Amino acid sequence: MTARRRPRWSELRPLLQPGAGPLGLTDRRLARASSVEDLRALARRRAPRAVFDYTDGAAGRELALRRSRQAYARVEFLPRVLQDVSSVDLSTTILGTPSSAPLVFAPTGFTRMMHTEGEPAVARVAARTGLPYALSTMGTTSIERLAAEVPKGRRWFQLYLWRDRAASRDLVERARESGYEALVLTVDTPVPGPRLRDARNGLTIPPSLTARTVAEAVRHPAWWVDLLTTEPLEFASLHRFEGTVAELVARMFDPSATMDDLAWLRSAWPGPLIVKGVQTVADARAVVDGGADAIVVSNHGGRQLDRAPTPLEILPEVADAVGDRAEVYVDGGILSGSDVVAAVALGARAALVGRAYLYGLMAGGERGVQRAADLLLQEAATTLALLGVARIEDLGRNHVRLRPG
Ligand SMILES: Cc1cc2nc3c(=O)[nH]c(=O)nc-3n(C[C@H](O)[C@H](O)[C@H](O)COP(=O)(O)O)c2cc1C
Numbered sequence: 396m397t398a399r400r401r402p403r404w405s406e407l408r409p410l411l412q413p414g415a416g417p418l419g420l421t422d423r424r425l426a427r428a429s430s431v432e433d434l435r436a437l438a439r440r441r442a443p444r445a446v447f448d449y450t451d452g453a454a455g456r457e458l459a460l461r462r463s464r465q466a467y468a469r470v471e472f473l474p475r476v477l478q479d480v481s482s483v484d485l486s487t488t489i490l491g492t493p494s495s496a497p498l499v500f501a502p503t504g505f506t507r508m509m510h511t512e513g514e515p516a517v518a519r520v521a522a523r524t525g526l527p528y529a530l531s532t533m534g535t536t537s538i539e540r541l542a543a544e545v546p547k548g549r550r551w552f553q554l555y556l557w558r559d560r561a562a563s564r565d566l567v568e569r570a571r572e573s574g575y576e577a578l579v580l581t582v583d584t585p586v587p588g589p590r591l592r593d594a595r596n597g598l599t600i601p602p603s604l605t606a607r608t609v610a611e612a613v614r615h616p617a618w619w620v621d622l623l624t625t626e627p628l629e630f631a632s633l634h635r636f637e638g639t640v641a642e643l644v645a646r647m648f649d650p651s652a653t654m655d656d657l658a659w660l661r662s663a664w665p666g667p668l669i670v671k672g673v674q675t676v677a678d679a680r681a682v683v684d685g686g687a688d689a690i691v692v693s694n695h696g697g698r699q700l701d702r703a704p705t706p707l708e709i710l711p712e713v714a715d716a717v718g719d720r721a722e723v724y725v726d727g728g729i730l731s732g733s734d735v736v737a738a739v740a741l742g743a744r745a746a747l748v749g750r751a752y753l754y755g756l757m758a759g760g761e762r763g764v765q766r767a768a769d770l771l772l773q774e775a776a777t778t779l780a781l782l783g784v785a786r787i788e789d790l791g792r793n794h795v796r797l798r799p800g
């Protein structure tokens with residue numbers, strides 16, 4: 396007779412989560428979400444306020460984030476009629492490798508805080524959907540573990556330059572040994588951006604037990620059941636972090652990094668090198684001269700310098716300046732597939748999304764990320780068909796105009 400084994404907490408988790416499990420409530424809610432904004436509303440209900448605000452929020456008065464989103468509202472499409480759009484092809488190449496769409500899942504820190512399925516869930520969706528995914532230095536799954544759990548997908552590693560350069564070199568080496576395809580150097584974070592929501596909420600990594608968090612636990616039981624029944628957060632770098640996000644950045648990140656460090660990285664990393672956080676034409680030229688294979692026109696989703704340039708607005712000028720010397724990507728404020736189409740029409744080889752997939756993750760783990768990806772791709776395909784363009788590669792500036800700001 397076999398002894399009856401006591402179930403582990405992690406096995407009980409699906410039954411304890413009010414939103415998932417046998418009733419399939421999460422699935423039904425996700426299926427009813429007809430836009431990324433709907434996923435955001437679900438995420439807001441599920442996640443504790445401090446976690447939702449960390450994800451949703453930006454720096455200062457959040458002008459940069461608002462403007463980034465509003466810029467997409469300024470784009471007007473110029474459709475051509477009587478074109479054969481019986482089949483629409485979103486596929487393209489990114490860094491010379493086929494991609495199912497001009498879309499990349501951006502690096503995001505502390506992803507397992509949004510949902511314990513975290514980075515592997517996001518990477519699995521990216522792999523299944525045929526898109527690249529960038530693991531952040533501040534990710535909560537180690538470089539090696541992600542590679543082992545999602546061996547097939549296109550994995551990029553995003554690097555923050557730390558004060559301890561030997562530790563940065565070690566990260567680069569580990570990413571190379573684990574088969575990451577490209578390195579993304581983020582250059583817009585010399586010091587922490589002033590995240591007022593995080594300060595007001597008293598957010599710490601990992602979330603600490605205070606009167607406020609206990610009260611939040613009562614309001615968001617699914618999130619806490621999840622957190623308490625899985626392993627503690629691990630970090631991409633295998634370092635241990637504790638404190639506020641601003642403290643971590645001030646302690647670890649190197650505000651003295653210069654173009655010389657880009658030159659160092661260029662020699663240390665043999666594969667494709669992407670510089671993320673470029674915000675002027677002059678810097679775009681400089682980092683391409685410094686050896687970048689691609690740049691991301693980005694203000695970090697408005698999370699660093701408030702009043703930073705609006706990525707979509709400077710994109711055409713940057714794309715013209717760079718020409719075919721490097722690929723140009725853009726991010727910030729993208730919440731729909733039609734935003735992705737607008738970005739490509741204005742000169743981006745690909746668009747990165749951060750919050751769009753994080754809202755899905757917070758709303759329903761891997762299934763939520765998949766819903767976000769499906770929505771973005773369906774919307775992009777529909778937009779393209781309505782524009783009278785059968786292949787995204789044929790999209791150009793002749794298909795858009797910007798309404799006055
Ligand atoms: C919660 C969160 C965490 C982020 N963490 C990182 C990070 O660790 N490294 C990085 O380069 N960018 C990070 N970003 C910025 C994203 O890579 C991307 O530039 C931004 O999210 C794009 O704007 P969007 O969220 O409106 O799509 C983060 C963004 C969010 C929302």
Ligand SMILES: CCCCCCC(=O)C(=O)O
Nearest residue numbers: 504533587588640644698
């Ligand atoms: C203020 C920078 C925080 C670094 C960790 C994650 C990240 O980049 C973010 O935007 O949040």
